[in-house]
Amino acid sequence: MIEFNHVKKIINNKTIINDFSIQIKTNELFILVGPSGSGKTTLLKMINQLNKPSSGEILINNNNLQNININQLRHNIGYVLQSSALFPNMNVFENSAIQLINLKWNKKEQQERIEELLNLVGLNPLKFMSKMPNELSGGEAQRVGIVRALASNPSIVLMDEPFSALDPISKTQLQDLILKLHHKLDTTFVFVTHDMNEAVKLGDRIAIIKEGNLQQIGTPKEIMAAPNNNFIKKFISDNVKHIDYMNQVVKEKYGTDIKPNKTIEALDKYQTINDWAKEISKNPDIVIKVENRYLTSNDLINYLANK
Ligand SMILES: Nc1ncnc2c1ncn2[C@@H]1O[C@H](COP(=O)(O)OP(=O)(O)OP(=O)(O)O)[C@@H](O)[C@H]1O
Numbered sequence: 561m562i563e564f565n566h567v568k569k570i571i572n573n574k575t576i577i578n579d580f581s582i583q584i585k586t587n588e589l590f591i592l593v594g595p596s597g598s599g600k601t602t603l604l605k606m607i608n609q610l611n612k613p614s615s616g617e618i619l620i621n622n623n624n625l626q627n628i629n630i631n632q633l634r635h636n637i638g639y640v641l642q643s644s645a646l647f648p649n650m651n652v653f654e655n656s657a658i659q660l661i662n663l664k665w666n667k668k669e670q671q672e673r674i675e676e677l678l679n680l681v682g683l684n685p686l687k688f689m690s691k692m693p694n695e696l697s698g699g700e701a702q703r704v705g706i707v708r709a710l711a712s713n714p715s716i717v718l719m720d721e722p723f724s725a726l727d728p729i730s731k732t733q734l735q736d737l738i739l740k741l742h743h744k745l746d747t748t749f750v751f752v753t754h755d756m757n758e759a760v761k762l763g764d765r766i767a768i769i770k771e772g773n774l775q776q777i778g779t780p781k782e783i784m785a786a787p788n789n790n791f792i793k794k795f796i797s798d799n800v801k802h803i804d805y806m807n808q809v810v811k812e813k814y815g816t817d818i819k820p821n822k823t824i825e826a827l828d829k830y831q832t833i834n835d836w837a838k839e840i841s842k843n844p845d846i847v848i849k850v851e852n853r854y855l856t857s858n859d860l861i862n863y864l865a866n867k
């Protein structure tokens with residue numbers, strides 16, 4: 561577990577982080593989200609001690625970071641940046657294996673580990689091992705950045721807006737990759753983004769930050785269902801425009817409130833119309849219940865047609 565207890569950061573008399581307390585569970589995919597300048601990078605860098613709090617404490621598995629050897633700490637933490645920050649004069653293998661060379665793994669072990677990880681992130685080792693960074697697309701370079709961060713099998717991986725510079729297709733592919741990796745590995749991911757869509761898609765839990773203050777923490781569903789304040793409501797509606805929730809559908813009076821004599825599946829009002837479509841694709845004859853309304857596959861077609 562990573563724990564922030566009453567963390568404050570003051571730079572030049574300006575409060576950058578204000579009394580920040582959260583607990584990130586082991587193996588959680590945890591998202592820090594907020595507008596530019598809200599303090600996300602500052603918080604993330606405190607976990608690997610690239611940045612230290614002015615007051616308050618950070619603990620990893622109950623050990624105060626002040627008492628942990630900084631090299632040991634960093635060997636156990638992978639770090640992925642916005643630009644993949646690969647060394648331009650080193651090939652993919654050399655870039656990926658930096659941490660392993662540091663840890664004095666032998667050449668064969670390095671080779672096997674990097675091959676395994678390149679396969680895992682969808683890069684064919686035979687093709688990519690000896691490529692130079694300038695021969696990679698943005699998405700490929702970012703995959704190598706992920707391989708480098710995972711190489712020594714760290715228990716924590718920090719990611720600072722890793723996909724914000726990518727085109728939408730690569731971004732979607734890499735988000736899916738992160739979900740796959742997180743599912744497969746026993747690793748805590750702390751992922752920074754200013755994109756609420758990304759936060760909702762990836763996060764087990766999300767912490768929303770504004771001007772160094774924690775606004776709300778919870779699962780995507782909890783936050784979407786009950787935003788704490790107007791800032792969060794606005795942040796969601798400004799950013800998560802293309803998501804249609806079932807509550808919007810029932811608000812527009814689709815369906816009926818008379819219980820039909822058919823198989824009924826219930827959806828939560830903050831599930832999306834994609835969830836609705838998924839249920840209907842399994843069985844087009846079922847009726848979907850959301851709150852007190854009953855919706856059929858025809859309602860879905862009408863809703864989509866009238867959007
Ligand atoms: N070394 C520093 N000296 C002065 N101010 C700083 C320093 N580092 C960060 N800040 C200020 O602290 C605030 C938070 O910065 P931080 O980089 O953590 O924000 P962020 O949420 O990561 O923003 P972005 O989304 O733009 O990356 C900003 O107002 C920034 O200008």
Ligand SMILES: [Mg+2]
Pocket residue numbers: 600601602720
């Ligand atoms: Mg930042």
